[in-house]
C-alpha cells in the first residue's frame with residue numbers, strides 16, 4: 001500500500017473527479033457512506049452521536065455521515081464551528097441535505113460548549129487534510145473539551161489538529177479511539193510521536209482512480225504489505241543445496257552478552273542461511289556450541305571480547321556485526337578493519353555506537369551496507385532530531401549520501417535507500433519491546449543477505465518477517481510474555497504465510 005502526502009491525496013481526488021468522472025460532492029458521499037457502513041458493521045447503531053464539524057470538506061463529510069446515521073435510526077446532534085465565513089460548496093450542499101432530516105444543529109460561536117451526553121460517540125470532522133496551522137483559541141479549547149469529555153471519539157480522515165506531513169509535536173490534537181481514513185495511509189499515521197492521537201486506523205476504500213497511482217509510481221512512500229513482500233520473496237527449487245544459500249559470518253557477543261550472539265545466530269539460521277560461522281570471544285565458545293548446534297564457531301584471541309578478524313575471510317559472503325560486542329577499546333579499533341573487508345555488511349548495536357564515536361568511518365562503509373539503528377542509535381550517528389519527521393528525512397538523506405540502507409527501527413520501522421522514496425513496515429507489536437529483539441532482526445537480515453537478496457530487499461523482508469513472526473507468536477503469548485526467542489520460534493509461521501498461496 002502507498003502512503004501519500006496531503007498534496008498527493010488532493011491531486012488524486014482531483015484526478016478521480018476529472019477522469020472517472022464523478023462530482024466532488026458524490027465522492028464525499030462515497031466517503032461518508034464508507035464511514036457509516038463501518039459504524040454499522042461495528043454494531044454501533046444503538047449509540048447516540050455528537051458530530052463536530054468544521055466548514056471545510058472534512059466538515060462536509062461529517063454532515064453527510066450525520067445524515068446517513070440519522071437515516072439508519074441513530075439519534076444525532078451536529079455541532080458546527082462557526083467562523084463567520086461560508087463553508088465549502090460540498091459542505092453547503094450537505095448542510096442543505098441535513099436540514100431535510102430534522103437533525104438538531106448547534107452553532108459553536110464561543111467557549112460555552114454543550115456538554116456531550118455520557119455514552120454518546122463523538123464524530124470528529126473539524127479538520128482533515130486541509131489543516132494549515134496549529135489549532136488555537138476557541139478551536140483548541142473545543143478539542144480539549146472533546147478529549148476531556150470521556151466519550152469515545154471517531155475521527156474522520158485524520159484526528160483534527162494533526163498535520164498530515166509534518167510534526168504536530170506540542171500542538172492541540174484530537175485523541176481518537178478510531179480514525180477512519182480514505183483509500184491510503186497518511187505519513188502522519190506511521191510516526192511514533194502520533195501514536196497517542198490516531199487510535200486504531202481503518203483505511204476505507206472510496207474508489208479513487210487507480211491510474212493515478214500507476215502514473216506516479218515511485219513518488220510515494222510504500223507500506224510493505226503482503227503483496228509487495230510476495231513479489232520480492234525468492235522461492236526455493238527442489239534441487240537447492242546449502243551452497244545456494246550463502247555462508248554468513250556473525251561477529252557477535254562478549255563476556256556477559258553472549259545471549260545476543262546466540263539469538264542473532266539462531267535467527268540467522270532460521271532465516272535460511274546455508275552455513276553460519278559465529279566469530280566470538282573464547283568465553284562464548286561453549287555457550288554457542290551447546291545452544292546452537294548448527295553454527296560453526298571462529299574463536300577470537302581474546303577471552304572476553306572480539307579483538308580480531310577470522311583468518312580466512314574469503315569463504316564468507318556476508319558479515320553481520322554488532323549484537324553484544326560491547327565497547328572495549330580493542331573492539332572499537334577493529335571496526336575500520338571490518339569495513340575494509342568490503343563485504344556485504346549488516347551493522348547493528350554497539351558496532352553502530354562505535355561508528356557514532358568516529359563518524360569518519362561512515363565514509364568507509366562498503367556500498368549497500370545495511371545499518372539497523374533504533375532512534376537513539378540513529379541520533380548518535382546523525383545528530384539529534386526535534387521530531388520523527390525530521391529523523392525520517394535525515395535517514396533518507398544519509399542513505400543517499402553514504403550509499404547504504406538504513407533501517408530506522410520502531411513500531412513502523414522506516415527503511416531508506418538511495419534512489420527510493422522509502423518503505424514503512426506494518427508488522428510487529430509492543431511485545432517486541434524486550435532487549436534482544438534487535439539482535440534477532442540482525443540475524444534475520446544477515447541470513448537473507450547471505451541468500452543474495454539485495455540489501456534493500458533483505459532489509460524489507462527481514463523487518464517484515466521479524467514483526468510478522470512476533471505477531472504470530474501472540475497466539476500463545478501476551479505482549480508481556482513475548483520474548484525475542486519466541487520471534488525466532490515463530491519465524492516458520494512468518495515464512496509460511498508468505499509462501500502459502502492465498503485462497504481467492
Ligand SMILES: NC(=O)C1=CN([C@@H]2O[C@H](COP(=O)(O)OP(=O)(O)OC[C@H]3O[C@@H](n4cnc5c(N)ncnc54)[C@H](OP(=O)(O)O)[C@@H]3O)[C@@H](O)[C@H]2O)[C@@H](O)CC1
Pocket residue numbers: 010013024027028029031054055056057058059061088126127128129130131132133134135136139156157158182
Ligand atoms: N473530493 C475530495 O477532495 C474529498 C475530500 N474529502 C474530505 O475533505 C477533507 C479536506 O477538506 P478541505 O481541503 O476542505 O480541508 P479541511 O480539512 O476540511 O479544512 C479546511 C478548513 O479548515 C480551516 N482551517 C485550517 N486550519 C485551521 C486551523 N488551525 N484553525 C482554524 N481553521 C483552520 C480552513 O480555513 P482558512 O485557512 O481558510 O481560515 C478551511 O476552512 C479531507 O480531510 C476529507 O475529510 C473526502 O470527502 C473525500 C473526497
Ligand SMILES: Nc1ncnc2c1ncn2[C@@H]1O[C@H](COP(=O)(O)OP(=O)(O)O)[C@@H](O)[C@H]1O
Pocket residue numbers: 349373374409410411412413427428429430431432433434435436437438439440441466467
Ligand atoms: N511496539 C512495537 N511495534 C513493532 N515493533 C517493535 C515494537 N517495539 C519494538 N519493536 C521492534 O523490536 C526491535 C527492537 O530493536 P532494538 O531496540 O535494537 O532492541 P535490542 O537492542 O534490545 O535488541 C526493532 O526491530 C523494533 O522495530
Ligand SMILES: [K+]
Pocket residue numbers: 058124125126127128155156157158159160
Ligand atoms: K477530522
